[in-house]
Each structure stands twice: as C-alpha cells, then as structure tokens.
Amino acid sequence: MSLKSVACIEDLRRLAHRRVPRDFMGYYESGSYSESTLAANLADLARINIRQRVLAGAANRNQHQTVLGISQPLPLALAPVGMSGMAYGDGEIAAASAAEKAGIPYTLSTLSICSIEDVANAVSKPFWFQLYFMKDRGFVADLIARARAANCSALVLTVDLQVLGQRHRDVRNGLTVPPRVHLSTIAHILSKPSWVMSVLMGKRKTFGNVAGRIPGTENLASYMDWIGSQFDQALSWDDVAWVREQWPGKLIIKGIMDVEDARLAAKSGATAIVVSNHGGRQLDGAVSSISMLPRIVDAVGAETEILFDGGIRSGQDVFRALALGAKACLLGRAYLYGLGAAGEAGVSKAIDLIAKELDVTMALAGVRTIDQITRERLET
Numbered sequence: 561m562s563l564k565s566v567a568c569i570e571d572l573r574r575l576a577h578r579r580v581p582r583d584f585m586g587y588y589e590s591g592s593y594s595e596s597t598l599a600a601n602l603a604d605l606a607r608i609n610i611r612q613r614v615l616a617g618a619a620n621r622n623q624h625q626t627v628l629g630i631s632q633p634l635p636l637a638l639a640p641v642g643m644s645g646m647a648y649g650d651g652e653i654a655a656a657s658a659a660e661k662a663g664i665p666y667t668l669s670t671l672s673i674c675s676i677e678d679v680a681n682a683v684s685k686p687f688w689f690q691l692y693f694m695k696d697r698g699f700v701a702d703l704i705a706r707a708r709a710a711n712c713s714a715l716v717l718t719v720d721l722q723v724l725g726q727r728h729r730d731v732r733n734g735l736t737v738p739p740r741v742h743l744s745t746i747a748h749i750l751s752k753p754s755w756v757m758s759v760l761m762g763k764r765k766t767f768g769n770v771a772g773r774i775p776g777t778e779n780l781a782s783y784m785d786w787i788g789s790q791f792d793q794a795l796s797w798d799d800v801a802w803v804r805e806q807w808p809g810k811l812i813i814k815g816i817m818d819v820e821d822a823r824l825a826a827k828s829g830a831t832a833i834v835v836s837n838h839g840g841r842q843l844d845g846a847v848s849s850i851s852m853l854p855r856i857v858d859a860v861g862a863e864t865e866i867l868f869d870g871g872i873r874s875g876q877d878v879f880r881a882l883a884l885g886a887k888a889c890l891l892g893r894a895y896l897y898g899l900g901a902a903g904e905a906g907v908s909k910a911i912d913l914i915a916k917e918l919d920v921t922m923a924l925a926g927v928r929t930i931d932q933i934t935r936e937r938l939e940t
C-alpha cells in the first residue's frame with residue numbers, strides 16, 4: 561500500500577508496522593499493564609453518537625479555532641511523543657514541519673531524539689515544548705531557558721509521570737532501564753532497511769535534549785539509567801509554582817484526569833490544561849480521558865482553556881471531544897503512525913485525513929463552524 565491509497569489512520573498504522581521495527585512499534589502502541597485504560601480511551605469515544613441533521617444549510621464550513629489566543633485553521637495540535645525520532649530519521653523535525661504547514665502547534669517532548677535547538681533551526685514558526693519535571697532542578701531550569709531561547713510559544717508541563725507505568729511489551733522487548741538487546745531485535749531491525757537508512761541518516765540516535773549536558777550519559781544504557789533515576793515522586797503544586805516563576809509565558813498542564821486536580825491547575829495560573837491519561841500509558845485502571853472531559857469542562861471551563869487527548873483516531877473523534885467542551889485535540893499515535901509510515905508526508909497525511917473527516921462530519925451534523933459543535937450535537 562502506498563501513501564496515495566491510504567484511506568484512514570488505521571491504514572497509516574498498518575504501513576508503520578511494515579516499516580518500523582517491531583520493538584519500536586511495541587513502544588509506540590503499548591499502554592501500561594493490562595492496557596484497560598488504553599482500550600477504554602478508544603471504546604468510550606466510539607460509543608458517543610453524533611446527531612445526524614439534514615437540510616441545515618451546512619455549506620461553507622470552516623474549522624478555525626482560537627487556541628491559547630492564536631487563531632489556527634484546525635482545532636488540532638500534535639502531542640509530545642518521546643522517541644518519535646526512532647519512527648523516522650529526524651522524526652521530530654518531520655512532524656514539526658508537517659504541523660507548521662498545517663498551521664497547528666507541534667509539541668516537542670523532553671525525551672525527543674532531535675533537540676530543542678535542532679527543531680528550532682529547522683522550522684520557522686514557534687512550537688510548544690513539553691517539560692518533564694526531573695529531580696535535577698538545574699537541568700530543568702536549563703531546559704526551560706533553552707525553550708525560551710528557542711522562542712517556544714508555550715510550555716507543556718506533563719504532571720502524570722512521577723513514576724513510569726510498566727508496558728509489558730517494552731519489558732519483553734528489552735526497552736527498559738537498562739536496555740537489553742536481543743538477537744531477535746537485531747534480526748527485526750535488519751529486516752527493515754528503509755527504516756535503518758532513515759534513522760542512520762538522522763542527526764541523532766539518542767535523547768537530543770540530554771546529550772552532552774549530563775556527564776556519564778555517553779551511551780543509550782547510561783542515558784536510560786539517568787532518565788530512569790530522574791522521575792520525581794515527591795512532585796507537588798509547589799513545583800508548578802516554581803516552574804511558573806521560571807516560565808512567565810503560556811503554561812499548559814498536561815495529564816489532568818480529576819475535577820479537584822483541574823481546579824488546582826486552574827488556580828495555579830495555567831493558561832490551559834490537557835485532559836489526558838497519557839494515552840493509557842500510566843495509571844492502568846483509570847477511566848478514559850473522554851469520560852472525564854465533560855465533568856472537568858463543567859468545573860473549570862470558564863477559568864481555563866481545556867485541551868484533550870487520548871484515543872483520537874478520526875475526525876469523528878475530534879467532533880465528539882469538541883462537542884464535550886474541548887477547545888482542541890492533541891493527536892498522539894494518530895500522527896505517530898503517519899510518521900512511521902512515511903515521515904513528514906505521513907504526518908501531513910494523518911492531519912489531512914482527520915481534517916477531512918471532521919469536515920464531512922460537520923456537514924452531516926449540520927454545523928458550519930467549530931463553535932457550533934456543542935453538546936446538543938450529540939445523542940444523549
């Protein structure tokens with residue numbers, strides 16, 4: 561199958577599985593433990609029915625939305641995805657370029673392969689930087705300063721990774737701290753020559769934001785060791801206040817799944833929050849992010865902007881989340897599949913597919929603009 565005959569995100573997923581070695585696809589696809597929360601994210605979205613409306617004069621539709629005060633042509637952003645540069649050489653630059661062409665924000669993960677500076681030098685519009693709060697506060701302060709120097713337009717502070725939820729496939733495949741390389745892994749990698757070529761040609765092979773900054777992290781095993789030792793289980797709202805002092809710009813708190821936490825996040829001065837359970841990769845047994853969205857919107861929607869992620873695989877899913885009060889949706893695996901399938905062109909294809917599906921959904925639901933997508937558009 562070529563990119564031209566791709567009809568939906570699922571096709572991109574299949575193409576990515578053909579191109580990218582099994583162990584990396586396992587890392588991208590997995591949820592934590594039993595993957596019940598990962599499954600719930602998808603199933604609960606699919607259960608939401610959209611009202612079909614006819615003869616509603618739904619011509620001349622547009623998808624403009626204002627996100628963090630900036631008007632953009634689509635109600636979308638690309639979520640931070642660690643190690644996306646292992647799906648395609650210079651993968652973060654490819655994804656950021658596709659986002660820039662679509663006019664939507666790209667979020668660079670702390671645990672990216674390309675560094676903040678690599679991406680800033682390759683694109684012309686500001687992107688968002690996602691921060692993991694690590695024990696080494698000097699390193700965190702330095703990351704924030706680098707994001708400011710790179711002109712990042714928002715800081716996305718992820719708060720749901722104080723400890724790592726185990727993904728069984730990563731343990732079995734040796735993608736652990738420290739990594740274990742199996743012979744079967746090497747055989748799989750060698751069976752994917754186009755992936756090998758693109759990753760070999762890429763600027764970097766390890767975590768670009770850490771490279772050269774922390775003594776003793778010269779190879780992948782020592783990097784993984786350092787990162788594994790850095791998650792801070794003592795994190796509290798005082799640390800958010802500390803970040804606020806370092807970063808006076810737009811602050812997005814990502815990983816909110818509870819009404820009380822949403823209130824505290826709004827009080828902390830966040831410009832926006834992302835209702836997210838990390839794509840089902842952290843607390844297995846948590847409810848789906850879509851099932852929390854309306855409650856959080858009702859509690860704090862008037863005080864802070866609410867973004868959403870978890871399970872978005874189609875324009876219909878975006879419609880569902882917008883109807884439940886999200887301002888915009890972050891795409892995670894949906895764009896990652898495109899990246900694995902075909903680099904920048906694949907990410908553009910993923911964004912385009914979702915935008916076209918949203919457009920048709922709007923027409924069939926009888927709406928012309930994003931602000932007309934309200935709860936009344938759903939069957940209760």
Ligand SMILES: Cc1cc2nc3c(=O)[nH]c(=O)nc-3n(C[C@H](O)[C@H](O)[C@H](O)COP(=O)(O)O)c2cc1C
Nearest residue numbers: 588639640641642669718838839869870871892893
């Ligand atoms: C492979 C992978 C890596 C991720 N890495 C990060 C990360 O580095 N930082 C972060 O805040 N979220 C990370 N996430 C979570 C995403 O930002 C997002 O919340 C999630 O993918 C949304 O769910 P979806 O993939 O079903 O769309 C990651 C998700 C995946 C699938």
